[in-house]
Amino acid sequence: DTAVSQTPKYLVTQMGNDKSIKCEQNLGHDTMYWYKQDSKKFLKIMFSYNNKELIINETVPNRFSPKSPDKAHLNLHINSLELGDSAVYFCASSHRGWMPQHFGDGTRLSIL
């Protein structure tokens, strides 16, 4: 009965590959988010989806594309992975109004 679940927890892959991270929430929230936490532990918002519509895209390269099949899911697809994509990616959800946000446990992406 995890509120926000991300899979996989760890992802190790090679440069140039395409990969996806899945996120699901069972809280009935209407807004979902993707964050990136770099090696210096600095968090940045990447995307926010409200009722399946993208409402923020914070200058993220277009190799990253969020896909929301329904309001309980927000998956992150990454094409042509680069070394700089290595980070921990967090999914979160909330009701409209940003807080409180419930976070997933993170996906640690390592690019070889």
Next chain:
Amino acid sequence: KNEVEQSPQNLTAQEGEFITINCSYSVGISALHWLQQHPGGGIVSLFMLSSGKKKHGRLIATINIQEKHSSLHITASHPRDSAVYICAVRPKRGLIFGKGTKLSVKP
């Protein structure tokens, strides 16, 4: 200069001490958030503030919009409070995060 600055970067305290973590920002905001990241990596939302003060258990958060400053206080600190505390501000769009304050509470 970062738009959101936290101080101190690192803080070590003895169990029972009163702790203050500060957050200053340079942009106009509609709200400010405090988050806690556990040593295992999990992130928990603590507070959202747009004015005044909020309290939850031993945690108190205050904000002064005119001075563009917020503080997070922990009373009677405990080793389980050891974590990174992150301030985030909400300008017109998005969220801007501070770099976090790493707190260690020793028994």
